[in-house]
Amino acid sequence: MSAGPSPDDSRSHGKWRRLGREPIAGLIAAVVAIPDGLAAAAMVGVNPVLGLYTGAISPAVGGALVSTQCLLISATSASAIAAAEALSAYPAGLRPQALAALVLLIGGFLVVLGLLRAGRLVRFVSHAVMTGFLLGVAAALVLDQLLQLLGYHPPPGNLVMQTVALFAHLDAIVPKAAAIGGLALAILLLLRPTRLDNWAPLIALLVPTVLIAWLGWSDVATVGRQGESGLPLPQIPHLGIVTAQLAGTALAIALVIAVQAAGVSQGAFNLDGSKPNVSRDMIAQGAANLVGSLFGAIPAGGSVGQTALNISLGARTRWAAIFSGLWMLIFVVLIPHLVAKVPMPVLAALMVVAGIGALNWREALSVWRVGGGARWAIVVTFAATLLTSIPNAVAVGVAMTVATFLLSSASDISLFALTRQSDGGVREDAPPARLPSHAITIVEVRGSLFFAGARTLGEKLPDPSQAIAPVAILRLRGYSPAGATFIEVLDRYADEIAQAGGVLYLSGVGPALADQLTRAGKLDLGGSVHIIGATPLLGASTQAAAAEALAWLTAHPAKT
Structure with a gap:
């Protein structure tokens, strides 16, 4: 057969x-x-x-x-x-x-x-x-x-x-x-x-x-x-x-x-x-x-x-x-x-x-x-x-x-103020025009950070000039290495916050971006600027930044 x-x-x-x-x-x-x-x-x-x-x-x-x-x-x-x-x-x-x-x-x-x-x-x-x-x-x-x-x-x-x-x-x-x-x-x-x-x-x-x-x-x-x-x-x-x-x-x-x-x-x-x-x-x-x-x-x-x-x-x-x-x-x-x-x-x-x-x-x-x-x-x-x-x-x-x-890169920047609610949820609102004194402001950044987009970010960030000891946390999760323009904008914003007696935290920063920010040598890392690296758990790095910011405010009480 x-x-x-x-x-x-x-x-x-x-x-x-x-x-x-x-x-x-x-x-x-x-x-x-x-x-x-x-x-x-x-x-x-x-x-x-x-x-x-x-x-x-x-x-x-x-x-x-x-x-x-x-x-x-x-x-x-x-x-x-x-x-x-x-x-x-x-x-x-x-x-x-x-x-x-x-x-x-x-x-x-x-x-x-x-x-x-x-x-x-x-x-x-x-x-x-x-x-x-x-x-x-x-x-x-x-x-x-x-x-x-x-x-x-x-x-x-x-x-x-x-x-x-x-x-x-x-x-x-x-x-x-x-x-x-x-x-x-x-x-x-x-x-x-x-x-x-x-x-x-x-x-x-x-x-x-x-x-x-x-x-x-x-x-x-x-x-x-x-x-x-x-x-x-x-x-x-x-x-x-x-x-x-x-x-x-x-x-x-x-x-x-x-x-x-x-x-x-x-x-x-x-x-x-x-x-x-x-x-x-x-x-x-x-x-x-x-x-x-x-x-x-x-x-x-x-x-x-x-x-x-x-x-x-x-x-x-x-x-x-x-x-x-x-x-x-x-x-x-x-x-x-x-x-x-x-x-x-x-x-x-x-x-x-x-x-x-x-x-x-x-x-x-x-x-x-x-x-x-x-x-x-x-x-x-x-x-x-x-x-x-x-x-x-x-x-x-x-x-x-x-x-x-170029036009879309310049305009495709959105900022959101994040506030944790009593039930554990996170609320998104339009960021304040000015940073408040002796308070923590968490801002999430979305959009392109190259060239004109970075300049637009600098224009939209809350103004720290009239605040006293403000603390800003910029959530940058998901960003790969950005350009020199973005680093310049961050450096200028950090200087303005430092002049107001405050501090800037960068949370959710990936390894490649963190390495670029460090190698640039412009930011006052460890002084007026602190980098909190991204973790697999969403929101964990921002919570860690908020905890450090709260400790910093406690160590720098408002003068009456």
Whole structure:
């Protein structure tokens, strides 16, 4: 009698069965990515086929290196818009060279950021700033591609003014281009609420393509007129074309790609239970761009939509992304002539719908309802993205994040006077404006004690100047080492209490903070300042400080 399958055999069978899904998931992801890649490259202002090169190289190279195994690296709208802005300064004949150099720089910056473990810095990016930036990118995408869909060639200027100019020159709209683009737009919107949603881009690509061939509308621009198709031989980008502006744009795009991918990885998971590493994902995206630059591909990063689709198709490992790239490579080699017949207005329609889908008004409204600095952050970043360049918008976002942090640190200080009740409970009240004479005042400190926060603490502490022999106890439990500003504030407050003939106790002080206060050498430790170390028992150090303070008051009776 044969024995049944062992647990190891069952686990192995389950593993191979899961891996069997990856080629199918990769195939569907590659087919769906064809219209997205073409549209993204068209938006950059280069041959749309370059978007397919991105779809072939980036998922395969990045998928082999990412820590977030279901993360799919492909062209993104934010990087495409920024690349289009940067390349607009170059003549059409030089744009492929400039694009290759740009993508090489983006890859280099991402690899360096990853090696420096800059992934941990992503947590400092304000959610309100990022929401305003992504909202502005989506709005810019819709406005820019709407003009392309209608065949309108606007005068130089920002997108808002170009859109206004459209309404003043409606006669400049190309009817056939608008009709084909409108048809693709209608297909995308009508199929969105149906089961064919994932296939809608491909259907919107095929139906107008067949229609213009049947109608013989040879005057509608197609992909084939933008340049050669088929995968080229690798070529090292020419860095002599790089300018300071192009390098700045590359850094800005690298930062945007890093932050977006970090957000995507937070919603993904790894089948083996390992945790995503943002810095390693930066290196993976950098490698994808470095290899892509050799083939003239457009910038790529962790894609929200493509990753969500990848997971929904049953992908659980990095092999789905790798297979997606391999399938796309097969498509590029075998069907370049079919891709060449795709109408350009259809690609614009695809990007318009992508932009509309990225307009997350619900999240923007949630941030707006928070009020305060969050409103300013989202409004300013949104306006900067829509009215200026992507690098400028990123710079504004960084400035807003820093400003928001500094303002919140300065204002996020709360003081509470603690009083023990007869039933053993502790009552919190607003601290007195002035320290009372010959009495113990216990004040708990909450909030940031760095820089402006420490200055704010100094302004809020009860004034000892008019008291006689006051005793103040500052409860500092939970604080790690603070900055020099905090120590200066403590030293000044201790001096004021000492001048009034009193004493200052610091309770709940952890070992690291106590060591820092001692090494600073500014406080009169053991004289006018006493440190009571924290204990595992909550409130014990403050009780000990109160007992010592009471003994000190007894030893220094009030003079009558």
